[in-house]
Amino acid sequence: MTKLRVGLLVNPVAGLGGPAALKGSDGHWREALAAGYAPTAPERARKFVELVGDAVEWVTVPGAMGGDHIRSARLVLGDAKLVMGDTTRDDTVRAATALRDAKVDLLCFLGGDGTATDVSKAVGTGTPCLGVPAGVKITSPVYTHDVAEAAWLVAQLRPGFETILRDTTDLDEEAYRAGDVDITLTGNLKVPLSPAIQDGKVATSHETPMGPLVEQVLREWDTDALTFVGAGSVCQAVKAQFWGKPTLLGVDGITGSRIVQADLDAHRIEALVAEQQTKGGAVRIVLSTIGGQGMLLGRGTQMFTPAILRKVGWENIRVVAPPEKLLGLKGLHIDTGDAELDASAPKHIRVTTGWNETRLMRLLAGARAPPDANGEHGKTAAAPTP
Secondary structure, three states: OOOEEEEEEEOOOOOOOOOOOOOOOOOOHHHHHHOOOOOOHHHHHHHHHHHHHHHEEEEEOOHHHOHHHOOOOEEOOOOOOOOOOOOOHHHHHHHHHHHHHOOOOEEEEEEOHHHHHHHHHHHOOOOEEEEEEOOOOOOOOOEEOOHHHHHHHHHHOOOOOOEEEEEEEEEOHHHHHOOOOOEEEEEEEEEEOOOOEOOOOOOOOOOOOHHHHHHHHHHOOOOOOEEEEOOOHHHHHHHOOOEOOOOOOOOEEEEOOEEEEOOOOHHHHHHHHHHHHHOOOOEEEEEOOOOOOOEEEOOOOOOOOHHHHHHHOHHHEEEEOOHHHHOOOOOEEEOOOOHHHHHHOOOEEEEEEEOOEEEEEEEEOOOOOOEOOOOOEOOOOOOOOO
C-alpha cells in the first residue's frame, strides 16, 4: 500500500501570546517570552508526529520549523538556518513553497490564522493542506479541532483523497487588542473533506434577549467565590452587571459585586487562584462558546492553562450561551493542550441558555474516539475514499 507523502511545517512561536493575554502572537511573541511563557507549538508538533507515526512518509524543513520535532524525515531547504526566535513569516512562505515543490500529498502546518495565511500565499489551492491547531485565535476553517483529531485524519488518508476548498481568515490583532473584532479573508486552501475540520467562526446575532439569560446566571452566582469570566459578547453582558470596566476580549476576575482584576494573563490567574484557595474560598470560571465552531477551550482561552483548570476543576466551570450559538453543534470542543486533562473532562456539560433554561451539551476532545464520516464521536471511523 502506497504511503501518503506528508509535509510538516511548524510555526515555532505560534500560540505564545495566548497565555500572556496578548490576543495573538504576531509581533508580540517576544513579550510573552520575556514574561516567562514557553512555546507550546513544538510540543504539539512532536505529539502530532508521534500519533501519526510511520503511517506516512514525512518530508520537512530543518530546525525549529520541522526537523527538530521528527526523528526520520526527508529534508528540503537543507541549507536553511531555521532557529527558534529567528524565523519570520517570509521563512514560512519559503518553507511552504519548498514542501509544495517536493510534491507532498498533504502539507500539514502547525500555527494559527497568520500561519494559514502565509501557507495560502505560498501554495495557493494546488497542494492539499491541513492546519493542526497551535495558535491563539484560529478562525480559519482549515484546522482540525485538536492535535489528536489531526493525527487520526492524516493516518486515515490515502493518496487521491477527496478535498474541499476552504477560506483562510485572520483577525486584525491590533484592533483585537483594542476590543474590535475585524476578520478578513486572506486566501484559500484545499483541505481534506472530513468532519474533523472545524467550521469558521460565525458572528451570532443574539435573537434571544440577553437580559433573562444574564439574570439566570446572576441568580446562581456565588458572591463569596472568585469568579473568572472569559471573553466575548455573552460574557461581556455578564461582566457588565458588576462594578468596574469589563474587558470584551479578555478574562476578568470578579469578587462580590466588583471586577477586581481585568484582562488577566495566566500567571496572574494562577496567583489569584492560589490565594483564594489558600483562604479556603471557592473559584469559578464562566465561559461561552464560539459561534459556528463550538470551541469552548482552546481558541483564545489559553490564559486558562491546564495547571489552572486542574486546580479549579471541571465541576466549577459554568457555560452560558444563547440557543442560537448552539445551533447545529454536535457538542462543545475542548483543546487545552493536555491530552490527559481533556480525557478527564465530563462527557456532558450544562449550558445556561435563558431564564430557567439549560441545555446539556457533549464535551468533545481528540483524546476520545474520533469522529466518523458523519461527524459522530465514539464510533469506528470509516476511511476516506481513495
